[in-house]
Amino acid sequence: MTLDAVLVVAAALFSVGLYGALSQQVVVMVMMGLELMLNGVILAAGAIWWFLAPDPTGQVLLLVVIAAMTVEMAMGFAVATLLHRSRGADMTDMAADLSR
Amino acid sequence: MIESVAFWALGVLAVAAGIAVFRVDSMARATYALAVSFVAVGAALLLVDLHYVGIITVLMMIMEMAIMAVYMIMFMGMNPALMPMSMVHDHRQAVVAAVGGFVLLAGGALLVPWPTRRGAPAADTTAALGEAIMGSKMLVMMTISPVMVATIVAGVVLAAPRGRYERFGDDLRRRPADDPQPGGVGR
Numbered sequence: 001m002t003l004d005a006v007l008v009v010a011a012a013l014f015s016v017g018l019y020g021a022l023s024q025q026v027v028v029m030v031m032m033g034l035e036l037m038l039n040g041v042i043l044a045a046g047a048i049w050w051f052l053a054p055d056p057t058g059q060v061l062l063l064v065v066i067a068a069m070t071v072e073m074a075m076g077f078a079v080a081t082l083l084h085r086s087r088g089a090d091m092t093d094m095a096a097d098l099s100r
Numbered sequence: 101m102i103e104s105v106a107f108w109a110l111g112v113l114a115v116a117a118g119i120a121v122f123r124v125d126s127m128a129r130a131t132y133a134l135a136v137s138f139v140a141v142g143a144a145l146l147l148v149d150l151h152y153v154g155i156i157t158v159l160m161m162i163m164e165m166a167i168m169a170v171y172m173i174m175f176m177g178m179n180p181a182l183m184p185m186s187m188v189h190d191h192r193q194a195v196v197a198a199v200g201g202f203v204l205l206a207g208g209a210l211l212v213p214w215p216t217r218r219g220a221p222a223a224d225t226t227a228a229l230g231e232a233i234m235g236s237k238m239l240v241m242m243t244i245s246p247v248m249v250a251t252i253v254a255g256v257v258l259a260a261p262r263g264r265y266e267r268f269g270d271d272l273r274r275r276p277a278d279d280p281q282p283g284g285v286g287r
Contacts, residue, residue, distance in 0.1 A: 001103050001104045001107040001108075001147065003209075003215075004209055004210050004213055005107070005111075006107070006111075006144075007105075007206070007225075008129030008206045008209055008210065009111035009114065009115060009144075009207075010203035010205075010209075011202050011206040011209060012115045012118075012136070012143070013114060013115055013118055014201065014202075015117040015198040015199070015201045015202035015205070015272075016115065016119055016121075016122070016197045016198065017118065018194075018197060018201050019122065019194045019195060019197070020121065020122045021131060022190060022193065022194035022197055022198075023122070023188040023189065023190060023191050023194035023195075024122065024185055024187060024188060025187045025188060025189055026127075027121070028127075028132070028168065028171055028172055030136050030163070030282035031168075032121055032131070032168070033122075034129065034132060034239065035120065035138075036118050036134065039118070039137060039138055039141050041146070041158065042141060042145070042153075042226070043114075043141050043144060045101065045128075045144045046144075046148055046150050046153065047148065049148075049150070049152070050148035050149065050221070051135075051148075051214070052214065052215060052217055052218065053217070053218050053219060053240050054217070054220065054221035054222075055219055056222070056225075056228040056229050056231070056232035057232065057237065058239070059150065059152070059153060059225065059228075060227040060228060060229070060232055060233060060237045061233070062153045063153065063156075063229075063233070063240075063241075063244075064240060064244065066156060066157065067244045067247070067248070069173075070164075070248070070251075071162070071247060071248070071251045072119060073164055074251045074252070074255045075251060075254065075258075076253060077171060077255070077259075078165070078254065078255040078256075078258035078259045079220070079258060080141070080171065081259040082258045083260070084174075084257060084260060085259075090149060092189075093189065096250065
């Protein structure tokens with residue numbers, strides 16, 4: 001188990017999440033892609049903490065990443081609820097008003 | 101040696117479950133595949149002595165995915181497990197971006213001459229984290245706390261079907277409130 005190996009696995013997780021965030025049409029599936037990207041970030045940050053500088057500061061940074069993930073999910077669910085309530089939309093393509 | 105085998109098993113499981121999220125037809129299965137991916141990453145964190153963060157990741161993500169499964173069933177009018185259909189757009193560009201991103205990140209991870217480890221981990225990493233967030237890093241937690249409260253308020257405001265403007269009018273002066281079901285004692 002080396003830093004390189006963990007970072008390659010984290011890169012794979014991040015890339016799979018990137019694919020999902022870019023390709024999925026359902027809003028909640030897009031959020032799943034974002035979650036998967038953050039999953040890779042958590043793994044990479046944990047490995048860098050352990051292999052390079054195992055100081056408590058790194059653990060605090062990881063807690064911040066996890067908190068950011070929680071905020072993203074909570075706001076994402078709220079926006080998904082609002083979209084569904086106001087226009088019956090569950091697809092990103094149905095909420096593309098700002099893309100034009 | 102055992103640590104390496106365990107890490108690779110967890111790593112492969114995490115990535116395979118991540119891929120399964122976007123391959124399975126059922127939304128509920130996709131949610132639980134994502135939960136498996138998070139549990140594998142949480143277990144991998146335990147291998148590098150991140151006990152607190154690893155357990156938090158596992159517990160939080162299991163709860164979050166359970167909520168997500170409910171959302172999936174709430175918002176998806178049909179059952180995709182019975183009616184498999186493609187729910188993707190820009191598939192080709194997304195694959196190119198994902199593969200390009202992986203090559204870039206993995207190439208960087210393998211080619212960068214990483215420095216040697218600086219310092220040694222504390223004997224009890226969880227106790228060290230506790231002392232950090234209650235001591236020198238308290239400002240971080242004090243910043244996260246109001247952000248979390250603001251998230252709760254914003255989430256309720258966004259998701260609530262009726263707010264005070266629906267009840268009391270645009271100038272908030274309408275009395276009695278326009279409620280679908282009048283409550284109170286009739287005053």
